[in-house]
Amino acid sequence: MSKIYRYECRRLLWNKFFVGLAAVLLLYGALVLHGATILGVAHTAPFSPWSFGDYLSRMLPLLWIGTLFLLTFFTSGRARRAAVLTDATPMPPRTYALARCAAALTGGLLLTLLCTGEAAVFYGRMFGWYGWGSLALPALATLLPPLIFAMGSGWLLGQLRPWLLYVWMAAPLLLAALPLPEALGLWNGSFFTTYPLSLGTLDPGFTLPVPVIAAQLLLLGLGAVLLMKTSKPAGRLR
């Protein structure tokens, strides 16, 4: 399995497409950091968990799109034609699908690491600030549930119809335009700009209200369940 995982990783990550995606992500990240994050949100420092969370929320649509793009490697017409051959191999379909999913997840994680790494470099270079530990919680709360959900739902949609993945890429843009309730504020980033102001203190520590935690756990759980379905190899759902 590890051999297939390494092969898929190499196929996904060692190509011009991934490099281009990473370059676009870094470029956009730099624009966000220098244009918006540097000002800080809700009267907090640019390196506060709230400002960092706002930065991640702004990057989330691109990470979502990038993750779904990685899945198109496995759901495209060409990949489906090749599946006739790979399905005939003695490899258990569940293991093969998990290896591919793990490779796509690795790609998504690498893109996420690039984003967070860029922010860390920015904070160090601009403010001489290196307290990265305090940023772990907002990063996990903001990114993990939607990326796992993107992976699970994307895999499912890609197996149904490959083009559905491209439609699904627009989801975060749609969410950004919708007036979501406060509990879903992490999905469009409004949480980081409004919630700290409602706490009534200057520079509040990072906390999440229960409805927000519940919404994120729900998203994470849903994503995990959908991922479990990946044990069914591509094409079987049709």
Next chain:
Amino acid sequence: MKTIRLLPLELGRLLQSRLTWLVMLLTVLGPAAGLFLYKPATAATMNSIYLANPAIAGGVVGGILFGLLAIFELDRARRSRMDVLTDAAVSPLCTALARLLALLAAAVLTVALTALLWLPVSAGLTGAVFDGTDYLLAYLLLMGAALPLGILAASCAYQFTRRADLSGVLLAVFAALSLTVWAGDWQLCWLNPCVWALSDDFSNFRVFCSVAWMRLTWLLALSGVWTLSWLCVRQHGKGALGSLARSARRAYRPAVALALLACSCAVHLAQPFIDHSNPDLTVMSFYEIPYAQDVTFLSRSAQVFPDTSAGTVTGRASYRLRNASGREQRISFGINPGYAVSHVRANGADVPFSVSDYQEYNEALLEVTVPAEEVVEVTMEYSGLPQESIPTMQGGKELSSEYLCLENAALSPRLLNVLPGENGYPAELEITLPANMTAVPFGSAQAEVVSQDESGARTWRWEDNGTGGILYAGDYVREDIEAGGMTIQFYYGRKHQAVMEEVGAVEAVRAVVDYCTRHYGMLSFGSGETLKLIQSRVAGGGYAADGASLLDEADFTAANLGDTGKGAAPGETFIHELVHQWWGLGNMFDAADPAGPWSAEGLTVYTTYRIVKELYGEAYAREHYVDQWQRAVDDYYLNFYVRHPEYLELLPESEQLSISNSLSGVRQYSEMPLKILRAEQLVGGEEAMDKILYSLFNRELDPMYPYLTYEEFLSACALTEEELNLE
């Protein structure tokens, strides 16, 4: 013929490719980048924000994407190793030409689609000032022309190198040069034309002509280079040079390439729009020319005939001088460098004259030798396209049937070295304009119609006193308003009528002039009985002189009038902009320190609040002004950088400036009015503050530093900076 037969096939094949449609789709979406990310046009007019920026951004996106598509398509046969077969069937030269034409056709289709799809968006965003001609020209020149240039540049790179990756890098470098190093050079920035503003209320032909000139130059240059690269298209298994030698056997091919390159150079050098004024603005050598001895001025006249369809000016000027020296004298004139001077005569006889190559402040030096006769009448004719000096802010010399502005040497040659006579420099000037245009001399002079021909063109005449003179003319609406003991002649563009009526412009002018004259005194540049308020084409600011004041159209756009930082409603923002005639022009302020709150805005916002209070009552003024300032200031004091300035100091200078600028709006528009309001309470109320402001407005000015400073304000109030501290 073979190429023409191949073209539909090639175009059909191109349009069957998904990549082509993706490139077309992204290009169609490209203008969106101009609304959010890339905004090269910095002026605040609606057309700059919602037309110029999207069109330029669309051109940048489309130019690069179509360049990449061209490389991909040219490399397709080679990549799939089919070139050996296709070259055997069709000449590679024919194929290359057919591919180029197919790509150009796809580009034309994309531009047409983009213009069509963005039409309702632009019309909706620009509102009442939307103009179909401006829209079409913007999408044709600012966006459309970038696509063929991108295709040609990329094709050249590929045909020379025959490597897709290297061509991609070359295209990227060429595009990056245009977007960075060449961005300030209007003739070199092939991808992103140097457009800083498009007018809403008047025409933009001058800007579009300049962009068209730049595009033509590059089109000729890249066509020439493409023809050379076309000759290098590999054939018969030869390399670049071998193929070139073979293709060049037909002599007309290299001849066409060289002719195109030569034309490009000629067009580049012969550009008619920008002069060659000395870039060192500290040099004013024309003002140091010694006065002609014993020569004095008697009178002058000029008849000016603008050609509003060609944007040119033809004129005749006559100068009567008294030459008491008893010898020949050399008289100097400043003339716009775009004009050619002819038929220079003195008392009816031809006299020698010369026009210098040296230019400064948008003038060339015309020197005329006049004879040793007591009274000399010098006459001359001049004609040409008036040139301007600042290539990055073109449009000032717009000349069309909607608008023109002829300043000093662009109106008629300006005398430089003759002393005034008993009556100064009396002048009688005439200009012939289309029927819809109104002539408005900048100053107290009034122009009158003296004749009208069959076509409806009217000749306007006015008298002036001076060696220069400025004339504005345009499709103006004139409103005469009695206010502050004088008649305000308010001229604004006809296209802006709906916006002006919506904001109650006439009532606002009356309210402001009445209030400010009563509380602060008459404007120093008012002529006493009349004051002309003239809305100008976007120029980057206004100015005032004897009896007239200029209002930049950018201050009166629907977007600016909706800025709640300046006024609670559009009509109140209009009041704000008019109050600047007192605080800003009547009393000048030094360039605002981005880190400080003192600027013309503080007193202007405070005065706007006082006028609104008088018009709509205290409760309304408090809710929409004082409470709003307080909220903004409270928010400002909580800002992280305000609380921790040490972090601001850690940032690079450019970032510091950017953050200071983002905060300066609150300081100038909210903090300072609040401080003035506190000062008002401390000095004893509104009446006492009005007296203080009256004394400041009418104080004796230091000609070396005529600006009103914060220290002067504090001193007049007998207060210290700490007493006005709001924290």
